[in-house]
Amino acid sequence: MSFAFETWVLFVRSIKKLIRTPILLFFALFQPIIFLVLFTQLFGSFGSLLSQKAGYVGVSYLSFATAGIVLQNGFSSALQSGTSVVDDLTSGFLEKVLVTPVNRAAILLGRLLSDAFRVVVQSAIILALAYLLGADMATGAVGVLLIFLIIAFFGLAWSGISLAIGLKTKSSETVFGLGGIVTFPLLFMSTALVPTSLMPSWMQTVSNFNPITYAVNAVRALTITGFDWGTVLEAFGVIGLIAVVTLGATLYLFRKVVS
Amino acid sequence: MEDVISVDKLQVIYSDGTKAVDGINFDVKEGEFFGFLGPNGAGKSTTIKVLTTLLRKTAGNATVFGHDISSHAKDIRPLIGVQSQDTVVDGDLSGRENMVLQGNLHGMRGKELDARVDELLKLVELTDVADRRAAYYSGGMKKRLDLASSLVHKPKLLFLDEPTTGLDPQSRAGVWKYMRRLNKEEGITIFLTTQYLEEADRLCDRLAIIDHGQIVASGTPSELKDEIGADAITLAAEGNSGGALTVKQVLQGIPGIGEIVEGEGGITIYAKNASTMVPDIVRAFDSSGLRLVSINLSRPSLDDVFLKHTGHRIRAEELVKPPSRMIGRFGRRR
Numbered sequence: 089m090s091f092a093f094e095t096w097v098l099f100v101r102s103i104k105k106l107i108r109t110p111i112l113l114f115f116a117l118f119q120p121i122i123f124l125v126l127f128t129q130l131f132g133s134f135g136s137l138l139s140q141k142a143g144y145v146g147v148s149y150l151s152f153a154t155a156g157i158v159l160q161n162g163f164s165s166a167l168q169s170g171t172s173v174v175d176d177l178t179s180g181f182l183e184k185v186l187v188t189p190v191n192r193a194a195i196l197l198g199r200l201l202s203d204a205f206r207v208v209v210q211s212a213i214i215l216a217l218a219y220l221l222g223a224d225m226a227t228g229a230v231g232v233l234l235i236f237l238i239i240a241f242f243g244l245a246w247s248g249i250s251l252a253i254g255l256k257t258k259s260s261e262t263v264f265g266l267g268g269i270v271t272f273p274l275l276f277m278s279t280a281l282v283p284t285s286l287m288p289s290w291m292q293t294v295s296n297f298n299p300i301t302y303a304v305n306a307v308r309a310l311t312i313t314g315f316d317w318g319t320v321l322e323a324f325g326v327i328g329l330i331a332v333v334t335l336g337a338t339l340y341l342f343r344k345v346v347s
Numbered sequence: 348m349e350d351v352i353s354v355d356k357l358q359v360i361y362s363d364g365t366k367a368v369d370g371i372n373f374d375v376k377e378g379e380f381f382g383f384l385g386p387n388g389a390g391k392s393t394t395i396k397v398l399t400t401l402l403r404k405t406a407g408n409a410t411v412f413g414h415d416i417s418s419h420a421k422d423i424r425p426l427i428g429v430q431s432q433d434t435v436v437d438g439d440l441s442g443r444e445n446m447v448l449q450g451n452l453h454g455m456r457g458k459e460l461d462a463r464v465d466e467l468l469k470l471v472e473l474t475d476v477a478d479r480r481a482a483y484y485s486g487g488m489k490k491r492l493d494l495a496s497s498l499v500h501k502p503k504l505l506f507l508d509e510p511t512t513g514l515d516p517q518s519r520a521g522v523w524k525y526m527r528r529l530n531k532e533e534g535i536t537i538f539l540t541t542q543y544l545e546e547a548d549r550l551c552d553r554l555a556i557i558d559h560g561q562i563v564a565s566g567t568p569s570e571l572k573d574e575i576g577a578d579a580i581t582l583a584a585e586g587n588s589g590g591a592l593t594v595k596q597v598l599q600g601i602p603g604i605g606e607i608v609e610g611e612g613g614i615t616i617y618a619k620n621a622s623t624m625v626p627d628i629v630r631a632f633d634s635s636g637l638r639l640v641s642i643n644l645s646r647p648s649l650d651d652v653f654l655k656h657t658g659h660r661i662r663a664e665e666l667v668k669p670p671s672r673m674i675g676r677f678g679r680r681r
Binding site: 090093094097101104105108109179180181183184185186187188189190 | 399400401421424425427429431433435437439440444448449451452453454456480500
């Protein structure tokens with residue numbers, strides 16, 4: 089009971105910090121919105137190629153790319169979340185929390201849940217905007233909730249990596265820089281913006297090993313095809329695997345820092 | 348009286364080989380205002396980190412309220428309050444929210460917590476600004492908020508790591524007032540570290556002087572000063588080109604001169620009847636060919652105690668410390 093309470097209290101603290109600096113949310117959303125509004129227009133003619141060669145008959149490029157843009161945002165936001173733990177480390181806040189009897193795992197969980205929450209809020213805004221611009225939403229409200237769930241797990245898993253890097257390097261700049269370097273290559277070599285069948289063959293191979301691909305495929309299925317449970321479960325499986333590794337590493341490094 | 352803190356041959360060695368704390372022994376009794384006086388890097392903060400369960404000791408033993416710091420850290424945490432050297436408040440939260448969060452982390456909630464927070468806000472005179480974001484507070488206000496938030500759970504023992512470093516004199520006097528009130532009126536045992544002689548002298552019932560990880564002297568402030576047993580004469584002199592005698596030699600030739608300690612900024616002599624010796628000193632210099640630049644007479648201070656035991660003076664950093672965003676607080680322990 090006290091574990092849940094402590095996690096909640098620390099979660100709320102992170103959320104308050106988020107709400108009170110809304111400019112950060114704006115910065116985070118700026119890039120995906122540019123993609124949604126400009127990029128999909130720029131590549132609008134790509135839609136016919138999708139119909140003819142990739143089996144996405146009658147699907148606009150906007151509808152196709154929405155899933156990719158949502159996950160791009162989730163990925164890059166989650167990869168920045170380590171900066172907040174660096175802030176808490178360097179400001180002494182973490183130390184102040186650690187001298188209280190609070191459960192150590194609650195500190196980590198509160199942080200991760202708030203990161204996941206942030207990514208879901210951002211995704212909701214992007215999805216709403218995409219819908220207004222005319223993107224498909226094949227599975228309605230239930231599908232959207234499922235998308236949120238996928239994104240929350242996806243965010244949780246990648247936040248773990250970011251937190252681990254933050255705890256290891258104690259440098260916001262490193263976390264920030266690494267996130268920036270990793271995001272686009274991994275994104276381009278996934279199905280986020282282009283289906284596998286239209287990629288050069290070496291990239292198809294990379295894409296098939298790219299975890300982003302699986303999350304994108306699930307969200308894409310839910311936005312333009314329907315409840316494709318196979319794809320959705322596959323996504324949860326892949327994300328779950330990443331989460332086990334990243335959260336394990338985070339827990340290990342956190343233990344090292346706090347003991 | 349029962350020992351609140353008991354430390355036996357405590358040693359902390361960092362992985363780079365630095366002996367931050369090198370075999371110290373001391374104890375703090377219930378209700379005492381106990382101080383660690385020493386310059387930067389003497390081992391004060393390291394000792395606090397070990398006693399507050401944040402850092403592992405290398406060797407030796409220590410207990411807080413009878414609980415071993417290594418094996419029973421969980422029993423210690425609910426009983427202690429800590430104010431670290433850097434002021435730690437969350438600027439995005441209001442003063443009240445900072446305090447409520449701290450209470451929550453100690454398992455407090457509801458009306459009991461609200462009442463306690465109100466009481467403490469009043470104590471540190473922040474009631475009027477309690478609902479403003481702490482980022483807008485002045486340095487002194489943040490320090491008071493930090494102090495108050497370390498008291499929410501009614502700790503029986505409070506660790507204060509250089510609580511007034513970087514504060515202006517007025518804010519410092521304010522913090523002193525609260526610290527004294529907490530100790531005398533609320534009966535909280537206080538462990539204070541400081542590099543300010545005046546602070547240690549005024550507040551502490553008992554203190555230990557620490558330098559290079561070792562305790563060089565301990566006792567009540569007046570015990571320590573009486574130990575000097577003499578007044579201090581500090582003087583500075585300039586050599587003459589042809590002068591064959593050093594300043595020290597001149598002084599040694601004067602009858603009745605006690606210990607002579609050379610330090611930065613001059614030479615300090617300890618003598619029983621210092622005031623009657625000044626004319627002798629002046630005369631001795633006149634005939635020596637050395638020029639006496641200044642001469643100063645003072646009752647022994649803790650600085651003299653420090654000088655006597657370590658051979659150098661405490662140089663307190665009067666300047667405001669670098670911003671707390673600097674990295675490396677945790678890094679040191681590896």
